[in-house]
Amino acid sequence: MARDKDRHTWREGYTTGSCAAGAAKVACLLLRGDSLAKQVEIPLPNSARLTIPIHRGESGYPEARASILKDGGDDADITHGLEIQAIARYISPQGEVHIRGGQGVGTVTKKGLALSVGESAINPVPKKMIFEAVREVFPTEALEIIIEVPDGEKTALRTLNPRLGVIGGISILGTSGIVRPMSxxxxxxxxxxxxxxxxxxxxxxxxxxxxxxxxxxxxxxxxxxxxxxxxxxxxxxxxxxxxxxxxxxxxxxxxxxxxxxxxxxxxxxxxxxxxxxxxxxxxxxxxxxxxxxxxxxxxxxxxxxxxxxxxxxxxxxxxxxxxxxxxxxxxxxxxxxxxxxxxxxxxxxxxxxxxxxxxxxxxxxxxxxxxxx
Structure with a gap:
């Protein structure tokens, strides 16, 4: 990042949580039979909305897959550029949305985090964002949503996750959905x-x-x-x-x-x-x-x-x-x-x-x- 850049033009990005929510919504849209668009709009925790570009998607039944590339804006970190994927699986006409991590998303192995031991490292706010994004497409249906990060396990070695007892991948994070430059x-x-x-x-x-x-x-x-x-x-x-x-x-x-x-x-x-x-x-x-x-x-x-x-x-x-x-x-x-x-x-x-x-x-x-x- 160039340090002499005009300080008034720092570009915002979006969190891994926003990427996961966006990918989950796109996967649900494809599962419903919609065609793949160029971008998707998701709800944020503060009642605002965010539009982010879609990287790719594969339609099918009873499951569909979509992904979004993490963009940290001008405050890029180790997760910048990672592909965040979501798989949406239809279960039944009525029921819960089950959200878990797959390949490249860490698993909690120690006490003291916001999540229980054994849970996927998808923090509470991103999990809620994923749920709300999914419910905009499927209001009542039972679905399984699996979040994956193909390069997550390798990337996690350069984060604090191993020290915190989060193994096997990165954490899906974010409290506002937006990455604001904090140089x-x-x-x-x-x-x-x-x-x-x-x-x-x-x-x-x-x-x-x-x-x-x-x-x-x-x-x-x-x-x-x-x-x-x-x-x-x-x-x-x-x-x-x-x-x-x-x-x-x-x-x-x-x-x-x-x-x-x-x-x-x-x-x-x-x-x-x-x-x-x-x-x-x-x-x-x-x-x-x-x-x-x-x-x-x-x-x-x-x-x-x-x-x-x-x-x-x-x-x-x-x-x-x-x-x-x-x-x-x-x-x-x-x-x-x-x-x-x-x-x-x-x-x-x-x-x-x-x-x-x-x-x-x-x-x-x-x-x-x-x-x-």
Whole structure:
């Protein structure tokens, strides 16, 4: 990617989840007897719609196959250019849509992910997108939808999947369906107007969240006005500085513990290729809190902070999670040289808050937002 490209012309792409949903819909259209088109329109999680080009398709009965090429836009990653295929098999006039992964889609083998052990690595949002796309063609019929990625197993070796216990292929991912360029320069161009808008609305207290999950939790569960929620991606320190510069006085960091725990350790650029000390920070503070050695060894068996956090909750160690949230707030305030008052709320992938400090609750209540905990 050329670094001197006009920052205002970054091209968006679409996720593997969108590709899978699109391929599934095309396969269903072919199964119904429609002719192969050049493009397909699918529903997105935010009620918008996306039109993507079709790579190829084969009609037949009782099954049809179609595929779409993954396009990451100007934020291309290792999955860019992969062929994402879907096979649609008709079962009966009434029934469920059964969605699973085939060749090149990974299988979950460890606890701690958004999926259960043994399931295909098709995350909940993409699975819902696939279901809704299929139901636009077959509203009531029973069908089997199989997602395949011919080069997925080889590609997965260059991802975090093996470390996370996802074997045999890539994961089908995406929370919004769209890949928005998140190079640092593109981010600065696109995100600062949101801060300016928050100021224009008169907000002196804002929520900074890493991405779409946190945005949804903030607006739906905590009832934060949309213009007061800023998606900061991995650039925590940059957004703290820019918020203080614009006269914002109070910030709530809200997001998945796997991201925000890095701030507890003084890390303010949270991309995993810059700093990936999540487990080290969590286990170090668990040890300092008196968690015994056998339990610590047990916790190291989990591949994700999601899994460790869930286990700590079962062990009654929520006080530790509150402490980590407090640490994140302290580090963030120090980073901003005391120009900001900061509270932190850490969640699981399902949006459940699991660790927060008194400052976060105070700020939420002062603003008249909801406290759903």
């Amino acid at each position: 640092e320069e593109a981010f600065k161009t696109s995100i600062l107007p949101e801060l300016d808008q928050a100021v224009a609305y008169g907000h002196k207290t804002i929520v900074l969240t890493p991405g779409h999950y946190g945005y949804r939790v903030a607006t739906e569960s905590f009832k934060v006005p949309t213009e007061a929620v800023i998606q900061m991606s991995n650039f925590v320190g940059y957004l703290l500085e820019e918020a203080a510069y614009r006269g914002i006085k109070q910030v709530i960091l809200l997001g998945h513990i796997g991201k925000l725990i890095k701030v507890s350790g003084g890390i303010f650029h949270t991309h995993n290729r810059v700093a990936d000390a999540r487990m080290e920070i969590l286990l170090a503070h668990a040890a300092l809190a008196g968690v015994n050695q056998d339990t610590l060894k047990h916790l190291t068996e989990f591949p994700t902070t999601e899994g460790v956090t869930s286990e700590l909750l079962l062990l009654g160690e929520q006080k530790l999670l509150h402490h980590l949230a407090h640490l994140a707030s302290e580090r963030a305030q120090a980073f901003a040289f005391g120009d900001l008052s900061v509270g932190t709320i850490m969640t699981l992938l399902n949006g459940q808050p699991v660790g927060w400090d008194l400052k976060a609750r105070q700020l939420v209540e002062e603003q008249g937002w909801a406290w759903p905990i």
